[in-house]
Amino acid sequence: MDKIFELIEKEKQRQQNSLMMIPSENYTYPEVLEAVGSILMQKYAEGYPGRRYYQGNEIVDEIEELARNRALKAFNLDPEKFHANVQAHSGSEANLGVYNALLNAGDKIMSMYLPDGGHLSHGWRMGDKKTTFVSKMFEVEFYKVNPETRLFDYEQIEKQALVFRPKLIISGGTAYPREIDYKRMSEIAKKVGAYYLADVAHEAGLIAAGVCQSPFEYADIVTMTTHKTLRGPRGAIIICKKELGQQLDMAIMPGLQGGPHLHSIAGIAVALEKTKTDEFLNYAKQTVKNAQKLSEILVKGGLDVVSLGTDKHLIVVDLRDKEQSGWFTAWAMEKAGIIMNRNTVPNETASPFYPSGIRLGTPALTVRGMREGEMEQIGKWILEVIDIVGKQSVSAEAEERKVDLKKFMSEIEGNQRLKEIKQMVEKLCGKFPIYEK
């Protein structure tokens, strides 16, 4: 057997036996895996249904048409008023497609500050160094959350927009645990004559289920990934007002990409159809309930949970008052079978590689059937791991840091209690099998 398949089997076991708490990860459906692994992968079909540059498209046209229609249906949108594009290969490319549709090189974008929870595809620079293509192509300015509340400060965003005069305002990010006021953001955009893009990569599934607020009435364009709370394959959907539809399609193909990944589009269509089931609705509701229960346990346990809770599937914890860096915490959690990621936090004082916080989420645990009772148990383990890690801040001195990190890794490798928690985690996971044997 090819080594790759042995490794896939090992990865499957890892996903079965650990707690998948990275909020952007999820378990998809067997039918999605089947569609994505299908012969559709073999077809080239540059263009759009009914208007392709290749022959032999009668079936794939139907598939892409179904995916586009289901995208609108999933969010209860009128096909007379809205348009969906399902071809962007990823969330980042969906955003690039939007910029390509609406902006010219050098135009101004205003988006959320990355360390506060924004996303790289909304532009980023490190000091003078323009790290992303978006920042090289456009003039990007960032808005920050209020340093006290760690929430969006709409008055401040408005003031900044009035001075900066962007052509595009973006909301959305990777680590903002609260609802965004889409209406307010659209009013700010209108006031300065900007387009408004709501990137709901994280929340898409929760919006489809009606558990989180919907941006469609307010935003000119909405982008989302399909593999997070939506439970589909890797990919993206862009939905815009009908009048921008043709411009958007052209911006993706031929503007940005070649052939659509029809296997992914088929998988997206399958996942979208599932959003209309009771099972999906229950999953979405329970995902939020689980996240709220977990954040309650963490707050009670003395952690600085950003904004003291969550409206969604994700929680951000600032570890600075524990004198702990997210790097250490995330590694110790992994040794205990709890997979989350280190993350920057509002008012960040450290570097993105050794940030001050952690980010954790509940979609994948919820798909497995875990509920509030399990969240209580998992919350206790998380608090215990944080206690085991103790005071571990990252020293600024690079050489010294290397030594610190190595020493820490060997200590946690040998930590008996982390091993015990890992065993308990595996036992819990065994009660919630994700794959049939």
Ligand SMILES: Cc1ncc(COP(=O)(O)O)c(C=O)c1O
């Ligand atoms: C808000 C937001 N936008 C865009 C993306 C990019 O998605 P992808 O990783 O598919 O490029 C992400 C991914 O985490 C995201 O959270």
